[in-house]
Amino acid sequence: MTEETLKMQPRDMALTVLCPGLGHIARGWWSKGALFMGLLAVQAATVGLAVSKHRFAWLAGPSKYWISTTLMFILLAGIWVWAFLHLRHAIRMSTENSTVCTYWQMAMQRFSHDLKGIVGLLIILTVLQVALFAPFFVRSDPLKMDLVNFLAPPSVEHPLGQDNFGRDVLDRLIYGARVALGIGAMATLLNMVFGGFLGLLGGYFRGITDSVIMRLLEIINAVPFLVLALLVISMWGSSVVSLMLVLGIFGLGPARIIRSEVLSVRETDYVLSARAIGVPTRRIIMRYVLPNAIASLLVVTTMSIGVNIIVVAGLSFLGFGVRPPIPSWGAMLQQAQEFMRTAWWMAVYPGLCIIFTVFGFNILGDSLRDVLDPRLR
Amino acid sequence: MTGYMVRRFIQLMFVLFGLTVLLFLLLKAMPGDPAKVMAGIGARIETIEAIRVKLGLDRPWPVQYWRLLSGIFNGQLQAMTYHKSVWTVILERLPATIELGAFALALALIISIPAGLLSAIFRNSPLDYAVTTAALMGISIPVFWFALMLMMVFGVALRILPVSGRGVSVVIPYLGRWSFLTWDGIRHLVIPAVALSSVQMAMNARLTRASMLEVLRQEYVNTARAKGLRERVVLVKHAFRNALAPVVTNIGLQVGALFAGAVLTETTTAWPGIGRLMVEAINRRDQSVVFGLALFMAACYMISYLVVDVLYAYIDPRITYD
Numbered sequence: 193m194t195e196e197t198l199k200m201q202p203r204d205m206a207l208t209v210l211c212p213g214l215g216h217i218a219r220g221w222w223s224k225g226a227l228f229m230g231l232l233a234v235q236a237a238t239v240g241l242a243v244s245k246h247r248f249a250w251l252a253g254p255s256k257y258w259i260s261t262t263l264m265f266i267l268l269a270g271i272w273v274w275a276f277l278h279l280r281h282a283i284r285m286s287t288e289n290s291t292v293c294t295y296w297q298m299a300m301q302r303f304s305h306d307l308k309g310i311v312g313l314l315i316i317l318t319v320l321q322v323a324l325f326a327p328f329f330v331r332s333d334p335l336k337m338d339l340v341n342f343l344a345p346p347s348v349e350h351p352l353g354q355d356n357f358g359r360d361v362l363d364r365l366i367y368g369a370r371v372a373l374g375i376g377a378m379a380t381l382l383n384m385v386f387g388g389f390l391g392l393l394g395g396y397f398r399g400i401t402d403s404v405i406m407r408l409l410e411i412i413n414a415v416p417f418l419v420l421a422l423l424v425i426s427m428w429g430s431s432v433v434s435l436m437l438v439l440g441i442f443g444l445g446p447a448r449i450i451r452s453e454v455l456s457v458r459e460t461d462y463v464l465s466a467r468a469i470g471v472p473t474r475r476i477i478m479r480y481v482l483p484n485a486i487a488s489l490l491v492v493t494t495m496s497i498g499v500n501i502i503v504v505a506g507l508s509f510l511g512f513g514v515r516p517p518i519p520s521w522g523a524m525l526q527q528a529q530e531f532m533r534t535a536w537w538m539a540v541y542p543g544l545c546i547i548f549t550v551f552g553f554n555i556l557g558d559s560l561r562d563v564l565d566p567r568l569r
Numbered sequence: 570m571t572g573y574m575v576r577r578f579i580q581l582m583f584v585l586f587g588l589t590v591l592l593f594l595l596l597k598a599m600p601g602d603p604a605k606v607m608a609g610i611g612a613r614i615e616t617i618e619a620i621r622v623k624l625g626l627d628r629p630w631p632v633q634y635w636r637l638l639s640g641i642f643n644g645q646l647q648a649m650t651y652h653k654s655v656w657t658v659i660l661e662r663l664p665a666t667i668e669l670g671a672f673a674l675a676l677a678l679i680i681s682i683p684a685g686l687l688s689a690i691f692r693n694s695p696l697d698y699a700v701t702t703a704a705l706m707g708i709s710i711p712v713f714w715f716a717l718m719l720m721m722v723f724g725v726a727l728r729i730l731p732v733s734g735r736g737v738s739v740v741i742p743y744l745g746r747w748s749f750l751t752w753d754g755i756r757h758l759v760i761p762a763v764a765l766s767s768v769q770m771a772m773n774a775r776l777t778r779a780s781m782l783e784v785l786r787q788e789y790v791n792t793a794r795a796k797g798l799r800e801r802v803v804l805v806k807h808a809f810r811n812a813l814a815p816v817v818t819n820i821g822l823q824v825g826a827l828f829a830g831a832v833l834t835e836t837t838t839a840w841p842g843i844g845r846l847m848v849e850a851i852n853r854r855d856q857s858v859v860f861g862l863a864l865f866m867a868a869c870y871m872i873s874y875l876v877v878d879v880l881y882a883y884i885d886p887r888i889t890y891d
Contacts, residue, residue, distance in 0.1 A: 411587040414867035416829035419847060423592075423859065426851050427599040502711050506833050509713050510848055525714060529837070532717065532732075533725050543714035550709040558705065 232274075265329075269318065276313070280304040299487075302563045309559025315552030323369040330363040334519045343535045353537035356527060361537060364519035365545055371520040372549060375435055376501040380493055382440025383500075388489065391447035395454030396477060402451075409444055417443065418506060425512045435513055439500050446492050453485040487564040491557055498553030505546050521546050574879065581871050588867050589860075593634050596856045602626075603649050603854040624649055637860055646861065650853045655861040659843060665735055666842030668754075669835070670827045672762040674820065677769035682816065685777025689785065689812075690804060700774060707771025713833040716764035720838065723760065731757050733839040761838040765830045769823055776819055781812040814884045821877030825870045 207214040213228030293301070303309050322329060338358030346353040352361040394405040412420065421438050428434040457463060463480050471479075507513035508522025516523050521542040528538035604620040605612070621627050625636055640646025646655045688700035724732030736753035784790065785808055793803045831844035839845070843862060850858040 410584045415863055416825050418829040423595050539717050547709050554705050554709050
C-alpha cells in the first residue's frame with residue numbers, strides 16, 4: 193500500500209462525520225467500514241428500543257426511570273463520542289502522513305490534542321442532546337401541576353424536588369435547555385450576521401462609512417447592554433422572539449473584532465495585487481477578506497453564545513425575558529427567589545445548569561483561540 | 570495632549586447627544602401610558618387626561634424631547650412617579666451603588682492580581698490550572714444566582730449575615746441627602762459585594778495572567794536574567810510593573826460591566842442603589858428617571874473611558890496622542 197492510499201482525503205473525512213464507517217467504505221476498506229456501520233446500527237436500534245412506547249416496561253417501581261434514562265443517555269452520548277473519535281482519527285491520518293498541511297488541518301490536529309476544547313465540546317454536545325431529545329428524558333409534561341405536593345423536597349419519584357405548583361424541577365430543567373440553547377444560538381447567529389456585516393463594511397470601505405458605523409457602535413456601547421435590553425424588551429413585550437431579536441440586533445460586539453481583522457487583512461500584499469489586476473470588490477471580500485476573518489469569528493461566536501445564555505437568564509430573572517409557563521432556567525430562578533427560605537432545590541439546580549452550559553462554551557472558545565491563533569500560545 | 574483631550578471631549582458630547590435621541594425614541598415607543606399607571610386602575614378618563622397634561626405628555630414629541638434634555642441639564646426635570654426631581658432620586662440612590670461597586674472592585678483586585686501573577690509565574694503548574702479553571706468558572710457564573718446562593722447559605726442557613734437590604738445608614742446634614750455606611754451597613758454589604766466581584770475577579774485574573782506572560786516573553790526580561798539578577802528582582806522590578814499597566818487601565822473599562830452587574834445584584838439582594846432604581850423606573854414607566862439614569866450611566870462609562878486613555882499615556886511614556 194502506498195502512502196497515497198493510507199491518507200484520508202477530505203471527502204472521506206466528511207463522510208466519516210456523516211456516518212461512522214462511510215469514509216472507510218469510500219476508501220475501499222470494506223470490512224472495517226461494515227463493522228463500524230454495523231455497530232452504529234446496533235446502537236441506533238437500542239436507542240430506538242429505549243425511547244419506544246413501552247420503554248423498559250419489564251422494570252418495575254421508581255428505579256425504572258433511573259435505569260432507562262441513564263441507559264438511554266449513555267447510548268446517545270456513545271454515538272457522539274464515537275463520531276468524535278472517528279473524526280479525530282481521520283484528522284490524524286490525514287495530517288500525519290502528509291508533508292504539506294493547510295491551516296485548518298493544522299488547527300484540527302492541534303484541537304484533537306487539546307483536552308480543554310474536547311471537554312468543552314463534550315459538555316455542549318451533552319446539553320444539546322438533552323435539548324434535542326427532551327421529550328424522551330422527561331416522565332411527564334413539565335407544565336403538569338401537582339398542587340397536593342407543592343414544594344416537596346427531592347425524592348425518588350422527583351429526584352430534584354417539586355416547585356411551588358408541584359411541577360417536577362428536573363423535567364422543567366430538561367425543557368429549559370431547549371430555551372437556553374435555542375435563544376442563545378439564534379441570537380448569536382443574528383449577532384454574527386448584523387455585527388459581521390457592519391464590521392466588514394466599516395473595515396473594508398473605511399472613510400465616512402467607517403466613522404458612521406463606529407459612532408453608532410459607540411452610542412450603543414455606552415449604555416450597559418443589560419439596561420438597553422431591558423428598555424427594548426419593555427417596549428416590545430417579552431417573548432422568545434423579541435428576546436432573540438433584541439440580543440441579535442443590539443449585541444454588536446462582533447462588529448469591532450471583524451473590523452480590526454478586516455483592517456489588517458486589507459493591507460496585505462495579496463489583497464493589493466488582487467485589486468491591482470481588477471478583481472471586483474465583492475469578490476475580494478468573499479475570496480480573501482472573509483476567509484481570513486473566519487478564525488476570529490469562530491472564537492467570538494462560541495464565546496458569545498455563552499454570554500447570550502447568561503444575559504437571557506438575567507433578563508428572565510428580572511421578569512423581562514421568557515414568560516413563566518415556558519420552562520426556562522432564568523425564570524425558574526426568579527420563582528425560586530420567593531421560596532428561598534423553604535425550597536433550596538428550586539434555586540440551586542437551574543443555576544448549576546446555566547454554569548455547566550456556559551462553562552462548556554467558554555472553555556471551547558478558549559481552546560479555539562489557542563488552536564486557531566498560534567501566535568498567542 | 571490638550572488638543573487630543575478636547576477632540577475626545579467633543580466626541581463624547583456627540584455620542585451622548587446621539588444617545589439622548591435613541592433613548593427618547595425608545596421611551597416613546599414603550600407601550601403603557603405613564604399617566605394610566607399613575608392614575609391607578611379604574612381611574613376616570615378625565616383624571617388620566619389631567620395627569621397627561623400635567624406631565625406634558627400631550628405636547629408634540631420635539632417639545633417633550635426638549636423638556637427632557639433641558640431639564641436634565643438645569644436639574645429641574647421632575648420624576649413622573651417619585652414626586653422629586655430626577656437628580657434627587659438618582660443622587661439619593663447613588664451612594665449605595667458607589668459603596669457596592671467600590672467594595673466589589675477592591676475585593677476583585679486584591680484577589681485577582683496576585684492570583685493572575687502567580688499563575689503566570691508558575692505556568693503549567695497545578696496552581697496555574699487551578700487559577701485558570703476558577704477564572705473560567707467565574708465568568709460562567711451568573712451573578713444573580715451567586716448572590717442567591719450566598720444569601721441562602723450565609724443568611725438563611727448559617728444566619729451569619731443579614732439576608733438582604735442595606736441596613737442602617739447615616740445621613741450627614743451638611744452633605745446634602747447623601748447617606749453613608751455604618752457597621753450594620755458593612756455587614757449587609759458583604760453578600761452583594763462578593764457576588765458582584767466574582768465576574769470582575771475572573772476577568773482581571775485572566776487579564777493579569779495574559780499580560781504577565783506577555784511581559785515574561787520580552788527581551789529585557791531575558792537581559793535582566795542574563796546579567797545575573799536574582800529571579801525575585803527580575804519578577805518584581807522588571808516584569809511586574811510593566812505587566813500591571815494594562816490591568817490598571819482596564820479597570821476604567823469595567824465601569825459598564827459593574828453597572829450591568831449592579832442591576833442584577835441589587836435587584837436580588839434588595840440593595841437600594843441605582844441598578845435597582847433602573848428596574849423600578851422601567852416597571853413604573855417613569856420615563857424621566859429612565860432617561861436621566863441611562864444617560865448618567867453612559868456618561869460615567871464614557872468619562873472613565875476617557876480618563877483611562879489619558880492615564881495610559883502617563884503610565885506608559887511610549888504612548889503619545891496627537
